[in-house]
Amino acid sequence: MPHAPHAPNSPQAPQAPRQTTNGGISFWYAQQSQDQSQDQSQNPSLPTPRTPRTPLPGDTNADVVIVGGGYTGLWTAYYLKKAAPFLRITVLEQKFCGYGASGRNGGWLYNGIAGRDRYALLHGHDAAVRLQEAMNATVTEVITVAAEEDIDADIHRGGVLEVAYTPAQLARLKTFHETELSYGEKDRELYGPRETADRIRVSDAVGSTWTPHGARLHPMKLLKGLAAAVEALGVTIHESTPVTEIRPKHAVTPHGTVRAPYVLRCTEGFTASLKGHRRTWLPMNSSMIATEPLTPAQWESIGWEGRETLGDMAHAYMYAQRTADDRIALGGRGVPYRFGSRTDNDGRTRPSTVKALRQILLRLFPQLSDVAVAHAWSGVLGVPRDWCATVALDRSTGLGWAGGYVGSGVATANLAARTLRDLVQRDSGQSGATDLTTLPWVEHKVRKWEPEPFRWLGVHGMYATYRAADRRELTTHTAQSSRIARIADRVAGR
8 A cells, every 4th residue: 555645735844754555456457456444444434435245156157248347348338338228238357347458548537539640541531531530539528427327537628738848749749739739730839939828838849739638537437336336227236256268259268158149359568468368469568657646736737727637759658647646647568578478477567667757747747756655566468469459249140349459448438338329229130330449440450470489579679669769869859850759659659
């Protein structure tokens, strides 16, 4: 558990050594567990913190079985049950709901989707515009449903601010801004140094772009609220039930097999653990830190009153938010990939990664040199070989899947879930094609990743190249993006 937290905006004692909690799933998980325990101890009439859901008791049947108890799986169960209350839906989760990326991410509910530019090449620009418009609307959809289901997830719709602090980053930012406008985002704004500082005073920022299609949230609060809403609808969730194999009409676990006409794989970064899927999606590692709460004086020096989510234009990019209790949570790539598609051990993070993330924090806000890192953690996200998110249902087998979000899953999972709902309803004769089932990412096929050691060498080489490119751009101050980063993009297939 984290050390005893300071009250938000309380004075700090920077000279005193403070310990960083490493792992323990995530700061979001630890914080909510601690808050629940404190609330219950102060008011014994409140229910105790949730006990684990029971594992699958044995062989059983369902109309739909969903593998994975994260955002994609739970949203899919939610929308399917709302659309067809008679459906018997079972969700199988290997550990507990929110153990994976859904409980460890940066809390960015925003309109980015992996693969949009490739979809424009494959299906035409207008098709990609429709996909982008669906993502814009998805941000509002999540916020609306959270309010309707009385889910308090610390949501604040401050938009997304992406900054540049080198000439090369500024050139990329301007290109990025124009590209977003070309996909119909007419409410996006481009800022110079002064307008950027009016929002967030990032050190040496030379420009930024802002979109209103984004919000900050607490990932675990959203996840737990969604799981409760799903159970209230009558969906069965079994935790501590790892699925070892998916085949038509069967989800196989050590506790028994669930048989159902539809088996939907919603496993994102943990897909490689399934039989036959070792090379389907690469489990890319992302790491985060959360600071102790900042003082009012520290916030005065930074700004950030709009509580925008914050990103940058580095090749090895970072993402950050100002939390509801006035911390900074910041993430980026640490050890990008573990040999053999292995995943982490409950979020533990290498000290060198914690140090690197803290250096990024101080690069952005050098005045925070006395602020301690309270928590560090890691998690995996799913990366297809062509870096394109997909959603699909094989009508000949009843096998469906969604994911490959490449780090943009908080919102994309919701769009994927509504699309899976429509695909299942179309296949079962309950409806026809919908606007969602005709989006260009539906039924997209992609080749598998290379076998080891080639994928380990490729991924580590790619990110070493990106970091080298960022260092070069910081020192040369050229407006030209580093050539080696462009080479890495081509090798990666991005």
